[in-house]
Amino acid sequence: MRKDRLYFFTFLAITVIFVLIAGISTRSFIKVSANNLLNTQLESSKREAREVASLIGFQLASGIPKDSVIDNVQRSIENTNIENGFICMFDWSGKEICHPDITKVGQQINPNQSSVTSVDGEMTSEDFYELLTDKRSFGGVRDFKEEDRDSEIIYLYPVKNSDWIIAAHANVKKISTQIDDIRNKFYTIFIIMGAALILCSVIMVRIIGSAYEKKLEAKNQKLEDQNQRLGDEVVNLAKLNKDLDNYQQKVMDTKLNVPKTDSEKNKKRILTYVRNELRPISTEDIAYIYTESTITYVVCFDGSRSTTNVSLDELFSNMDESHFYRANRQFIVAISAINKIIKYGNNQLKILVDPNSEVDIIISKNKAAEFKQWLNS
Missing domain, CATH: 2.40.50.1020 (LytTr DNA-binding domain)
Structure with a gap:
């Protein structure tokens, strides 16, 4: 019964220690992996926004009329895949000039719902992660707490020789889903590893404990044998001393x-x-x-x-x-x-x-x- 309690408390202690270590390490691993994913998304969006802005600026510098440039940009981005992210363009007043969704062209962007970043502030992957997990706004003019918004502007780049701004959108819901998938995978891996580690540890403790118990039993048996021999020797010595007393008495009687x-x-x-x-x-x-x-x-x-x-x-x-x-x-x-x-x-x-x-x-x-x-x- 005492051994079973020992094994139970050993199992409990190993489980608690693993949960504490896994809880801390898993969170760090998830954050690192999410930051890598977000950093890839940010760099891709930045590169795309800059290339589009440079191309538009080059067309304007070449003397192409603005209407033709706008028409070219709209045809380029219209009906594109917006599953991960997309590019749009608006002017300094907040009016949409080009957008993959043609119905949104000409609409005025509400200053309180415009973006999570501004031209003056550049978002990092860590800021993006905090934005997705804690709903904390960064550098922009709106509070990032609307659950129904599918995308957010994560990067702004101005077009030279114009009052236009290229905005890079990111599908935050899909990115959040990807991060959740990463988190679930890490949790699954750690649960499997934890179960295997705890099971192996308990088995090893049991094996080592059994070996130690056998060794202890052998040692106790040896001590019992020694005690038995010592007891026999004590009995023999007691008998010997008793014989001594008897013989001393016999000698005294003989002398008399x-x-x-x-x-x-x-x-x-x-x-x-x-x-x-x-x-x-x-x-x-x-x-x-x-x-x-x-x-x-x-x-x-x-x-x-x-x-x-x-x-x-x-x-x-x-x-x-x-x-x-x-x-x-x-x-x-x-x-x-x-x-x-x-x-x-x-x-x-x-x-x-x-x-x-x-x-x-x-x-x-x-x-x-x-x-x-x-x-x-």
Whole structure:
């Protein structure tokens, strides 16, 4: 259930991020594409208006009568395809002189509905885009808010040696439709891309999540196995320490019941030195014996420490093996001094004694079984 919620929130987060990015980028792409379309329309209209104005100006400069020039222009533009745009001509008073629709010739253009641009102001593609999308007027004398107008004058160019003006019209409704088509295409592309991207992302997240879960499960299983082994080791150590307590109690009971004429093999005292003073120490007072830097030290339960010239091998051969244990080449430890036994390294044991030893007392892996048997004996 928790994984399903995680996948759902992942899907939701990716969707929100994509929608935000796509919303911003799509608008920019649409604007760039629309500006390219409008720029093409503007440049085409400007070039056509200038060429017609130049041609008319050339005819007037050649002495051709104005009536003949007007007649030639009217016949050239009459009944032309006005689907995308067209050229017309009017004078400075606003009277239509030439128009593709012959019925409009002679009509007076209302100053409040004349154009969206003026002779003094030249429209750019960005201005044209804002005009189409926001219905914002630019440079002209009319407010661009009439929804029923099919065309708008987007460029004006005067004819030399006359009071005539060439006007380039653009079919704004068709251009708006083309921009809407561009917008719809971009939205369709982004929706398809978004769906594919989100689906692939969710699948990848699921695959990665499943792989991570398997890895995590394997790791958890390994930890469980380690914990199980550790638990077994703890149980074994607990049993070992319990055996230690039992053996210590057994040794104490044995001491109380041993007659004064016990075996002569076991020494009762060890002769030691404290500086230049000879000091005999009862074996019952010895906690542990160890060697360090070729010197043999005898440590008693009261914490006092002295030295002896006798080697560990010789000392241990004359000591009660039920009370003392040869832990390693460096240590002989009394059962009564052992405080706790803990795991150390790889299958090794460490003996903690009282009083504390500055040198670690380690039972090797090979001697661990012997030590456990000694405690159980």
